[in-house]
Amino acid sequence: MQARREHRIDGEFRMHRGGVLRDPVIAYETWGQLDARASNAVLIVTGLSPSAHAASSAADQAPGWWEEMVGPGKPIDTRRFFVICVNSLGSCFGSTGPASPNPATGEAYRLDFPVLSLEDVARAAWQVVQALGIERLHATVGPSMGGMTALALEILHPGSSRGLLLISSAARAEPFAVALRSLQREIVRRDPDWQEGRYPVGEGPIGGMRLARKLGMITYRSAQEWRQRFGRERIAAEREPGNPFGIDFEVESYLEAHAVKFTGQFDPNCYLYLSRAMDLFDAADHGGSVAAGLSRVGAGRVTVIGVGSDFLFPLHQQRELAEALDDGRREVRFVELASVQGHDSFLVDMDRFRPAVERFFRPEPGAS
Amino acid sequence: MQARREHRIDGEFRMHRGGVLRDPVIAYETWGQLDARASNAVLIVTGLSPSAHAASSAADQAPGWWEEMVGPGKPIDTRRFFVICVNSLGSCFGSTGPASPNPATGEAYRLDFPVLSLEDVARAAWQVVQALGIERLHATVGPSMGGMTALALEILHPGSSRGLLLISSAARAEPFAVALRSLQREIVRRDPDWQEGRYPVGEGPIGGMRLARKLGMITYRSAQEWRQRFGRERIAAEREPGNPFGIDFEVESYLEAHAVKFTGQFDPNCYLYLSRAMDLFDAADHGGSVAAGLSRVGAGRVTVIGVGSDFLFPLHQQRELAEALDDGRREVRFVELASVQGHDSFLVDMDRFRPAVERFFRPEPGAS
Secondary structure, eight states: OOOOEEEEEOSEEOOOOEEEEEEEEEEEEESOOOOOOOEEEEEEOOOOSSSSEEEEEEESSSSSSTTTTTTSSSETTTTTTTEEOOOOSSSSSOOOOOOOOOOOTSSSSSGGOOOOOHHHHHHHHHHHHHHHOOOEEEEEEEEHHHHHHHHHHHHHHOOOSEEEEEEESSBBOHHHHHHHHHHHHHHHHGGGGGGGGGGOTTSOOOHHHHHHHHHHHHHHSHHHHHHHHHHTBBBOOOOTTTTTTTTBBBHHHHHHHHHHHHTTSSSSSHHHHHHHHHHOBBBGTTSSSSHHTTEEEEOOOEEEETTTTTTSSSSHHHHHHHHOOOSSSSSEEEEEEEOOOGHHHHHOOHHHHHHHHHHHSOOOTTTO | OOOEEHHHHHOOOOOOOOOOOEEEEEEEESOOOTTTTTTOOOEEEESSSSSSSSSOOSOOOOOOTTTEEOOOOOEEETOOOOOEEEOTTTTTTSSSOOTTOOOOTBBBGGGOOOOOOOHHHHHHEEEEHTTOOOOOOOEEETTTHHHHHHHHHHSSSSTSSSEEEEEOOOOOOHHHHHHHHHHHHHHHHSSSGGGGGGTTTSSSSSHHHHHHHHHHHHSSSSSHHHHHHHTTTSSSOOOOOTTTTTOBBHHHHHHHHHHHHHTTOOOHHHHHHHHHHHOOGGGGTTTTHHHHHTTTTTEEEEEEETTTOSSOOHHHHHHHHHHOSSSSSSEEEEEEOOOOGGHHHHHOHHHHHHHHHHHHHHHOOOOO
């Protein structure tokens, strides 16, 4: 069964860096009930790769990508909140993106899709929220790229959320992260099967995507975790006999298994567009400096969570984000968690992340 | 002019993990004069990619890869020491490797080259030293992979050096480093031009090597350096007009320039063999534990240098190395330098590395 719904943005959707989409669609899922005053809505904007299926529901019982975080009695408690998760504009899980048909031609957009910005992702999500009859969100939750999208939303529509929960994110990418993503994109583009983006939808640069995903996995976790987890363990038997460069170590086997799982799920052009959108985003584009951009954020309560083992969105970036937002007009909390799983910790280290997210959503004393 | 000399190891050279090379050749260069007692020799074993040309000389005035470190009056002072630098067995700058002709067939070895171990690299270097009439080295200096080779030499021939200078190295690779190198190798191997190693020598997987080199550059430097150096600077003009995934940021342009420079210099199969040799090396293979392996080291004076921004050979590995070697039988110094250039610091942060290396070579008080 399908819990996914679609919102069509009728007419022209003007993109932040130029170009227009006609009648784009945003896929989303919801959990819980909107209260009479439409005041209990929580928007989740995602990292680069997830769909809108954050959690299971009666309509779709498959576990979601944040199953332990969203649901009845869970930190984002669907008995209290009406939770909305959107699939990003530019992605390929129901929302319009480079793999979707261009109404002008009937063919997939591919590289005719305009340059994607997280400002576009944010505005498209906001249209969904408004279409649901919500004028102000209780909170927006953004992990990783989603944190940048959440910032873009608050910068473009200040006060769209009362609260902001930014997890392992940043006001803009550092050159190290840009270099890593740029290389991932180049690996995909250099695969001859990419065909300058004109591969048949559903096929394409499988090999390049597999390699880019391995590099992704390396950047999403941490050396510390792998030291504890794999050490120098060898695989049980030589799985590629006769191949002098086959898999020897457990860590190689782990990467292989994950890369194979991912590939085929994600459209390569969509991946390229979203990855570049993350590099391009810069809060400083909105006012000339990061501080000026962030000063537009209207949310009154902000929590910024980060982990020290994250080297893609390093902890000092979350600290800087919290400091810049803490200009006396907001209640800002900075939370450093001791997770060892790097950037991905919010997906796997639930023992640490559950209480931190729970605290953000705890009813305020005296509030109804 | 050519300063490079070659030593032929006559007969069968038995490889550590099986297989035999016939009459392999090791390229090397020397600087300075061997004293009458043959007691002033310093051996430099290199990282993965350098040739034996560590420094310029009258015979070859091109600057060497460690030009600021080796020469008259420099930290490795060629007025005091007879300095030998070898090109690693398995490499492609004059030493026998996968790109060299297999005497049995007259064709390049390619993947018929036996599995390469740093123990082989060490033993081949030692044969050069002995052929020069040296029974004991004043010191062996090993940066990066060279540090592992230096350890292998001291484990296989305890006491071959009186001193050991290990720079940004380790007793064995961590899974994080293995993962990164494994991915680099896979990127090369997945390039169709690799042709399972059977590309014409001098050609081959240029694209794959360029991408692998970019990943190498990312792992050799640090996020901190790039933050200071590039920030979010864009390139002056769009250099790839019409390419929606072209170069935007200075950091991308920097990687591109470096990758282009490297590619074509290094034979892809040689790269694969040496890269894997670095993953396979483990001091624990010599006695069952790292401590047991390192206990064989005969050198009486050891200095271990590392930098905190190195995430390929992280600082805690150098600390562990120094602690394991400091078992009461040796004079061990551990030196942490505050360089920001990551693993490559020993090549570029000369203001910090020069004094540290100088100190290791300072004449001991009371010594002749």
